[in-house]
Amino acid sequence: MLSIVVLGTAAGGGVPQWNCGCANCRSARNGHPELKSTQASIAVSADREHWFLVNASPDLRQQITDNPILHPRAGALRHSPIAGVILTNGEVDAVAGLLSLREGTAFDLYAHSRVLTILDDNPIFNVLRPNLVPRRALQLDTTIDLPLPGGAPSGLTLEAFPVPGKVALFLEDESDTGEGDTLGLVIGDKASGQRLVFLAACAEVTPGIAEKLDGTDLVFFDGTLWRDNEMIEAGLGKKSGQRMGHIAMRDAIAALGDIDIGKRVFLHINNSNPALRADSPERRAAADAGWLVPADGMEIKL
Ligand code: MLT
Ligand code: MN
Ligand code: ZN
Numbered sequence: 001m002l003s004i005v006v007l008g009t010a011a012g013g014g015v016p017q018w019n020c021g022c023a024n025c026r027s028a029r030n031g032h033p034e035l036k037s038t039q040a041s042i043a044v045s046a047d048r049e050h051w052f053l054v055n056a057s058p059d060l061r062q063q064i065t066d067n068p069i070l071h072p073r074a075g076a077l078r079h080s081p082i083a084g085v086i087l088t089n090g091e092v093d094a095v096a097g098l099l100s101l102r103e104g105t106a107f108d109l110y111a112h113s114r115v116l117t118i119l120d121d122n123p124i125f126n127v128l129r130p131n132l133v134p135r136r137a138l139q140l141d142t143t144i145d146l147p148l149p150g151g152a153p154s155g156l157t158l159e160a161f162p163v164p165g166k167v168a169l170f171l172e173d174e175s176d177t178g179e180g181d182t183l184g185l186v187i188g189d190k191a192s193g194q195r196l197v198f199l200a201a202c203a204e205v206t207p208g209i210a211e212k213l214d215g216t217d218l219v220f221f222d223g224t225l226w227r228d229n230e231m232i233e234a235g236l237g238k239k240s241g242q243r244m245g246h247i248a249m250r251d252a253i254a255a256l257g258d259i260d261i262g263k264r265v266f267l268h269i270n271n272s273n274p275a276l277r278a279d280s281p282e283r284r285a286a287a288d289a290g291w292l293v294p295a296d297g298m299e300i301k302l
Helices: 023-029 060-066 092-101 113-121 123-127 207-213 249-255 281-288
Strands: 003-008 041-045 051-054 082-086 108-111 135-137 142-147 153-162 183-189 195-199 216-222 261-267
Touching (some): 051 183, 082 092, 082 153, 113 135, 207 216
Parallel strands (some): 051 082, 082 108, 216 261
Antiparallel strands (some): 041 051
């Protein structure tokens, strides 16, 4: 069986974001703690003993503390159930948590070679010594059996595929976007045949992506913004969702409407998004279309 725990639901910055005075961030600080959320990541397991993280958010240390499935085994002096980390892009909100996984425990790190180059070019990531944390390049459109550190099978399979998106924000001035900067993932459980598709950054639902989604048990999909221009209209920024590599929720709901998908869950939800509020018309519209806006720590049962 595929076990999935949502460690964090928010886009870069989290809710509340340190420097933001928007309505959602103010509410999260004052009277609505249920709006507080950490930056997006999920944990996936076939046996509930060994877990693979999808992305390493800057909030990873807190997420590990808050989720007992990720605590060291009782009685072990040094141990972690984290068997691997799979990166889908090189943005700060996807990689900064790697720095919290230093201290000498082995796990495997998977990413596209373009993202591994970002890590290789930044010596601070050498705190993860390659003899303990091997960096494994993902080949596109290729399904692999995910091993545990040491080589035993984890029971999970992994396929990475390219998704319309863009190069990491901090590289925009020096590097063009290329294939592999943004990945979608198909993670499968060999025993049950269950599978999920992870697409927490996606600028457009192409026919190829629709095909990957067809028949999947669960999708985590880009929920950054409700409307493409929402940050501009709110005075929070100058960029549209499309400019940032994110399709708007309401467009995603329409684009995925006819695809055969078991469960639909939004992830990477920006603090500007009105659907964060449980009582908003936008949340109701998402729920009416069969979409879940999850909370941190939620287990998604298949
Ligand atoms: C994004 O998802 O667009 C990025 O996380 C932006 C950022 O790093 O602020
Ligand atoms: Mn992000
Ligand atoms: Zn805000």
